[in-house]
Amino acid sequence: MATLDQKITRKERERQEREEKILELARTMLREVGYLGLSMDRIAAEMEYSKGTIYQHFCNKEEIILALANEALEKRLEMFEAAATWSGAETSRDRMAAIGAAAEEFVERYPQHFSVEQIVRSSSIWEKTSEERRQFMQVCEGRCMAIVSGVVREALAQGDLELPAGRSVEDLVFGLWSLNFGAYTIITSSEALEEIGIADPIAALRQSQNFMLDGYRWRPLSSEHDFNETFDQVKREVFGNG
Amino acid sequence: MATLDQKITRKERERQEREEKILELARTMLREVGYLGLSMDRIAAEMEYSKGTIYQHFCNKEEIILALANEALEKRLEMFEAAATWSGAETSRDRMAAIGAAAEEFVERYPQHFSVEQIVRSSSIWEKTSEERRQFMQVCEGRCMAIVSGVVREALAQGDLELPAGRSVEDLVFGLWSLNFGAYTIITSSEALEEIGIADPIAALRQSQNFMLDGYRWRPLSSEHDFNETFDQVKREVFGNG
DNA sequence: TCAAAAAGTGACGACTTGTCAATAATGGAG
DNA sequence: CTCCATTATTGACAAGTCGTCACTTTTTGA
Numbered sequence: 001m002a003t004l005d006q007k008i009t010r011k012e013r014e015r016q017e018r019e020e021k022i023l024e025l026a027r028t029m030l031r032e033v034g035y036l037g038l039s040m041d042r043i044a045a046e047m048e049y050s051k052g053t054i055y056q057h058f059c060n061k062e063e064i065i066l067a068l069a070n071e072a073l074e075k076r077l078e079m080f081e082a083a084a085t086w087s088g089a090e091t092s093r094d095r096m097a098a099i100g101a102a103a104e105e106f107v108e109r110y111p112q113h114f115s116v117e118q119i120v121r122s123s124s125i126w127e128k129t130s131e132e133r134r135q136f137m138q139v140c141e142g143r144c145m146a147i148v149s150g151v152v153r154e155a156l157a158q159g160d161l162e163l164p165a166g167r168s169v170e171d172l173v174f175g176l177w178s179l180n181f182g183a184y185t186i187i188t189s190s191e192a193l194e195e196i197g198i199a200d201p202i203a204a205l206r207q208s209q210n211f212m213l214d215g216y217r218w219r220p221l222s223s224e225h226d227f228n229e230t231f232d233q234v235k236r237e238v239f240g241n242g
Numbered sequence: 243m244a245t246l247d248q249k250i251t252r253k254e255r256e257r258q259e260r261e262e263k264i265l266e267l268a269r270t271m272l273r274e275v276g277y278l279g280l281s282m283d284r285i286a287a288e289m290e291y292s293k294g295t296i297y298q299h300f301c302n303k304e305e306i307i308l309a310l311a312n313e314a315l316e317k318r319l320e321m322f323e324a325a326a327t328w329s330g331a332e333t334s335r336d337r338m339a340a341i342g343a344a345a346e347e348f349v350e351r352y353p354q355h356f357s358v359e360q361i362v363r364s365s366s367i368w369e370k371t372s373e374e375r376r377q378f379m380q381v382c383e384g385r386c387m388a389i390v391s392g393v394v395r396e397a398l399a400q401g402d403l404e405l406p407a408g409r410s411v412e413d414l415v416f417g418l419w420s421l422n423f424g425a426y427t428i429i430t431s432s433e434a435l436e437e438i439g440i441a442d443p444i445a446a447l448r449q450s451q452n453f454m455l456d457g458y459r460w461r462p463l464s465s466e467h468d469f470n471e472t473f474d475q476v477k478r479e480v481f482g483n484g
Numbered sequence: 485t486c487a488a489a490a491a492g493t494g495a496c497g498a499c500t501t502g503t504c505a506a507t508a509a510t511g512g513a514g
Numbered sequence: 515c516t517c518c519a520t521t522a523t524t525g526a527c528a529a530g531t532c533g534t535c536a537c538t539t540t541t542t543g544a
Contacts, residue, residue: 011541039530039531039532040531040532040533041531041532051534052533052535055533055534060532060533061532061533
């Protein structure tokens with residue numbers, strides 16, 4: 001019985017290892033030749049397995065892409081969690097800034113992860129993928145939202161922030177989310193940003209974010225505290241980025 | 243000589259008409275079956291021309307996509323211009339709000355145009371397309387920026403706004419751009435926005451925008467003036483949207 | 485040892501995009 | 515009106531996709 005169990009797990013382990021290898025290959029392929037260049041034939045050839053075997057792991061190309069996107073979301077969730085529980089935060093707005101720093105770090109450290117997210121959002125991959133994986137994605141997205149919402153709620157509870165009539169916590173989070181997602185998308189896809197006068201888009205993003213929260217009157221305001229310093233501190237202390 | 247000229251122009255006119263028809267077909271195709279479903283074969287079949295002829299107009303699929311994207315940019319530029327010269331603006335911030343309304347109207351009225359823009363930004367179409375068309379795109383983008391920047395500069399000149407140290411006009415514009423682009427991307431690609439607590443994303447976007455500009459201390463602040471009313475007014479008066 | 489079950493294979497059909505020799509239409513010149 | 519050069523149009527073709535499934539090989543447990 002023990003040997004049987006062991007053999008099952010060995011098989012299972014091999015399967016998982018192979019799956020990981022497929023994803024690894026797909027990741028680098030995606031980075032080097034883009035979504036359209038990603039080919040099942042080539043994956044099979046480089047894996048030295050037949051196509052049929054690859055299709056036993058992922059029933060189509062889109063499933064692979066979505067699996068990569070899910071990895072990305074998981075990674076970011078992890079980073080957001082680390083930022084939200086940062087011990088160096090003195091105020092609720094510090095904590096919010098920490099999450100901003102996490103978002104920044106995520107894109108810088110895993111640009112290909114971010115680009116997968118973009119692909120999933122623009123190409124109509126959805127229809128072809130399994131319900132299961134789609135759901136996983138929504139769960140991740142929801143949990144990410146929940147972390148940020150949690151910080152906002154903390155601010156409300158502590159009296160650092162009051163929402164205007166008719167606005168929900170999620171509306172604020174949506175604003176931040178949009179700003180960040182849009183900024184990174186433009187940054188990674190516009191070649192000549194400098195030419196049209198945007199020398200340091202990351203700094204511009206930080207500023208916009210700060211001013212948006214200032215607009216919400218989330219205290220301390222950016223005029224009362226240097227959140228740029230907080231950003232850099234988080235990137236050093238939490239993510240070990242000197 | 244007259245007849246010769248006429249014949250040349252007749253030929254040329256026919257060519258252009260056909261080109262327009264190709265783009266029209268591609269547009270609807272893109273809307274109905276997405277980027278991946280857009281097929282040169284099908285375009286040729288539906289045009290009742292051979293593939294070779296289609297390829298004489300656009301030397302690859304990506305050129306068609308980019309041509310559509312350029313149409314979109316032109317359209318938006320037009321709408322931005324209309325908004326920026328709106329006669330009903332009482333303050334510089336009114337004028338800025340008018341542009342926000344134009345952006346909103348653009349996405350609502352031409353959703354497929356917006357989706358083309360997203361496709362161009364995420365898929366790596368760039369490499370395959372002609373320098374000419376790429377340049378056109380950048381010019382449009384630059385002119386769009388220039389319109390918005392113009393309004394910001396007007397505000398600076400009139401003393402309605404002062405920029406913080408180290409920030410340029412373009413940084414502010416970049417913030418607005420990111421916020422809008424990000425928000426519309428998320429809106430059009432996230433199915434279950436309501437489920438995660440974002441009931442009215444457009445309202446949330448307006449709010450975020452207003453608060454961001456409040457953060458910049460662009461007077462009158464949103465607490466001193468109802469810009470929601472301005473948005474709706476512009477959509478009625480400039481774009482005839484009741 | 486051996487048969488049944490599981491795993492792996494790759495030729496295949498149906499689709500792409502983009503090319504290019506061959507064919508058809510056109511437009512002056514005589 | 516004829517005729518030929520130029521230009522426009524064609525569609526078979528090469529080379530590449532994706533996903534399938536009858537087949538072969540390996541594994542497994544009795």
